[in-house]
Amino acid sequence: MAAVVVALGLSAVRSRDLPPGYVIERQAPHARTAAVACKHVLELDSFLHNAPTPEHTRATFGATAAWLAERHGARRGAGGLLLDSGCGTGRSTLLLAQQHPDCLVIGVDRSLARLRKDKRDISPGAACAPRGDEGPVQPAFDNALLVRADLPAFWRLAVESGWRLRAHRLLFPNPYPKPAHLPRRWHAHPSWPLVLALGGELELRSNWRTYLEETVIATSAIAHLASSDGEAGDLPPPSCDAAALRPDVRAAARALAAGLRVEQYAASAPFVSEFEAKYEAARLPLFRLALRLG
Template sequence: MPGANSVTSNQETLHKDLEEVVRKYARTTFLRPIADHTREAFAEVETFVEKFYGKNGDPGTASGVTNAIRDGAPGANAETAPQAVILDSGCGTGESTIHIARRFPGIPVIGIDKSCVRLNKAGNPSQTAGEEVPANAFWIRAELLDFWRLALEHVKADKWTIPYHAVYYPNPWPKQSEATRRFHMHPIFPTLLALGETIELRTNWEIYAREFAEAARIVFEENAINETAAHLEVQPQITCESFDPSAPETAFERKYKEARQELWRVLVALPQ
């Protein structure tokens, strides 16, 4: 990976159309047909999750899994609970999936990326530091937006609960003309917010982080999220802050840290 450059943009503050665009999409439903190849990929993930819990026991309860996120321990088990699944969206070469899987060994962690070239590097020795790939780590090639919609169907049907959703260093689309390609200015954003109890975005562009946080606030204010997931009736805690990772979890994060770039994260957490 070449040296990490800072984000260059012709945008110096929050996008002027942010609120208008986010409110519009908060009031609508994204209806693009889901690609067959993503349905097939999702079915592979379903199989992995079922086999993981068949071998390792019952899925964690929502509250137990939330405590696992706070305490770094696997969630409690209950026969009637939805299956807890953690998503690592846009995982790239999959290094972050390994780190997350080690933090939560009792929960399947699904790394998702659209690039076969990147995913072919997942689990290589340079990522595992001589250790075995965690048994709860699984990588799949899929289109994120379609995968999220299928995952939300499982959440709404109480088949899954997603206690933690990692969205690390997505393409920031820094040109103002590309702004509607950013996750938070896309019709998919209400779906993204409805998926997880805790969503963590990481980026090296402060404007992207602040836009993401503000867009989340707007969507919840609109209450449009309640049409997508009825259990999201409470206001989340939204934090946007700079951070300095002691142990970088992705190649990008490592390069940014070495280049002494300021890193940002947004946490959108629903109270339990």
């Protein structure tokens, strides 16, 4: 996960011992954000048809589904399912599990090395420091699971399995700040409609405000399309047919609350990630965005 430092010189970054990464100024949202998002939401089925699901992710999802079935059976009346996408070391997953003991929390990251990082500093004495030959599915707390998987493929399997989330977190995702890398940002990635279809209360955090501003633009454009009853307006390419929008994505987009806005916040311990802790220590601005997807 890359770090982005806004409006600071490189010398200042080094002096504060921040994680290595990009040094960028705040910039205007990419002009094609809305068009790209609408294109992807209309072409979701084509993307899924052509995108292979890695075998390791399919196996991981099967083990995760079995864990969920077992835990749901043991925890009747549980408060719902929380997904922590791109969880890194799993610090945020374990904090969510502590904060929501009535819920089942799943943290997903593509790096097994990050997931295996010792996390006893988060909760002393907790069985959450995987070692040795442990596989890609690692029980942490009684109500938390850390898994290694490809995120778009994991989201796809979750949607196909009928998952509906209570809450979803995307904390400090890799921003890919170069204009040419817009399609790598989650809100402009072909898999973004899957995030919407999973529903729940989606929260994003970043130290690059532009990333969240673009998320508002992309998701608002999809919501506009979902409510247009076939009239796509000038947002997607002229050849797009809004009637092709998948019902599950349409329903989630229509449920979006109005007045989406990015807000600055002050982080405090316990920090959700190493990035948040270091940015706060360096007194850098942090931002978050909440989306309600029904």
